[in-house]
Each structure stands twice: as C-alpha cells, then as structure tokens.
Amino acid sequence: MKSLYTWTAIFAVVAFSTAGDVLISNAMKRVGDVGPLFKNHGLARLLKSIAGNARLWLGIACMAGSFFSLLLALSWADVSLVGPASASLTFLSNAFFAKLFLHERVDRRRWIAALLVASGVALVAI
Amino acid sequence: MPVRKVATLLGVVLFGSFGDVALASGMKSMPAVDVHHLGALLVALTHPWVILGILLLLGFFSTYLSALSFADLTYVLPATSVGYVIMALLGRFFLHEDVSVFRWFGVALITVGVGFVAGGPALTVHHHQEPQRTEPELVGSSRS
DSSP states (O other): OHHHHHHHHHHHHHHHHHHHHHHHHHHHHHHOOHHHHHHHHHHHHHHHHHHTOHHHHHHHHHHHHHHHHHHHHHHHSOHHHHHHHHHHHHHHHHHHHHHHHSOOOOOHHHHHHHHHHHHHHHHHHO | OOHHHHHHHHHHHHHHHHHHHHHHHHHHTSOOOOTTOTTHHHHHTTSHHHHHHHHHHHHHHHHHHHHHHHSOHHHHHHHTTHHHHHHHHHHHHTSOOOOOHHHHHHHHHHHHHHHHHHTSOSSOOOTTSOSSOOSOOOTTSSOO
16 A cells, blocks of 8 residues: 555656646747847846746646655655656656647657666666 | 857756755755654755755756756756766765766766767757747736
8 A cells, every 4th residue: 555655656746747847848938048038138027027927837836746745755665766766757758748748859869868868867866 | 059058058967966965965964854843954944055055956947947948848858867977976976975886877878868869959840930039928928
C-alpha cells in the first residue's frame, strides 16, 4: 500500500512539474523574446507584460504543487527512489506534452537527447 | 545562436547549479530539521549561504523565463541539464562528497544528450506564425 502512495505522489510530482513547465513555456512564447522587448520598451513594461500573463502564474502554482508533492513523496519513500524517478520521468513527459500542447517539433534527435538525459539524471541522482 | 542567447542558457545552468550548492551548503551546516518542528526552516532563512542560494535561484528563474521566450521547452531542458554535471563536479570538489562510478556514467550520458540537442535548431517555427516576434504582447490585450 505504501508503494502505491509513493508512486501516486511521484506521478503527482511529474504531472505538476510538466504542467508547470508547459504553461510557463507557453506564457513566455506569448510574451515574445525578452531581449528585443527590453531594448525597445524598457524593464518596467517588460516585467508588466510578463506578470500580466495568467498562464505564467498558473505555471508557478503548478510548480508549487510539484514541490509539495515531492515533500509528500519523500515522507513515504527514500530520496534515492523519488529523486531519480521523478526527474527522469519529467524529462520524458515534458517531451511528450511539449509536442502535444506546444506543437514543438520533437524529432528523433530530441527524443534521443531526452532519453539520454533522463537515464543520466536517474544515474546521477541514485 | 547569438551570444546573448548562449549566455542566457549558461546563466540558467550556472545560477541553478550554484544556487542548489549554496542551499545545500547552508542546510548542511545547520542541525537537521525535524518534520514536527518545521518552524526551524525559518531560522535557515537567516543563514548567509541559504540567502545566497535563494538569490541565485531567483537569478535561475529569471534566466529560465528568458530562455523559454526564445527557445523550445524540449531544447531548454536537455540543454541546461549540464547543470547536473556541474553539480556533480561541485559536490565532488567543493563539498567533498563521494561521487560513485554510476554517477560519473550518468554525467557522461547527460553530456552526450546535451551534445545531441545542442546540435539542432532551438526553436520550432510554425508556418502560421512569425518565428520570433519583436513587439510585445503587452498587458491589457486579449491574449494571456
């Protein structure tokens, strides 16, 4: 039963983290490249533009959800399981949902990179 | 890729890595926090290393937002995962932690993965939109 709780919490970490990354990425694409915006309109208007994006705040809320799910998972299982499992699964789910919702071109090169990095992170975090 | 964009990605890596190491260093120099006395975490917020870690992680978040404004999520995440390599090196040589053979193998896999993604385009160009807008979507518009 404890194992079920642990994997549910790990799933929640991955889901919240992926939703947060996708929402934040979408928000920043809508804002546009911050370099030219800063140059043309100044810092105050740039910050106002970023802070006025509801998806950014929703993404940050999801990140907070991910953090608290991580704390919950760590209260039920060792960091040596929770850390690698959540980090590496998040890399793969980000690739899948970025293709689905952000319509990013996730070609073979990016899938291989995601798999290599996910495996590497799992080994580093053990 | 322009120098500004490379510097932003480097900023994500360095702010994230050094921020985590500063936080770890600060928390390790304090007594372990009991789950029944989480108020002790507030005391940690006054520790110089923890304060430095928080400031560096604010820098990480700023550069992360900036990177996502000009590159795909599936480019930024693998490209900046080189931070795990830096953290392993900092852990070994700065915090004097033991880094196992498995970890070094993981570091090698991450490095190859970063090399793979870095060789490709940073941004997906959709046919129905401009590759990169230079005018802002300012507050008050219908898109948010």
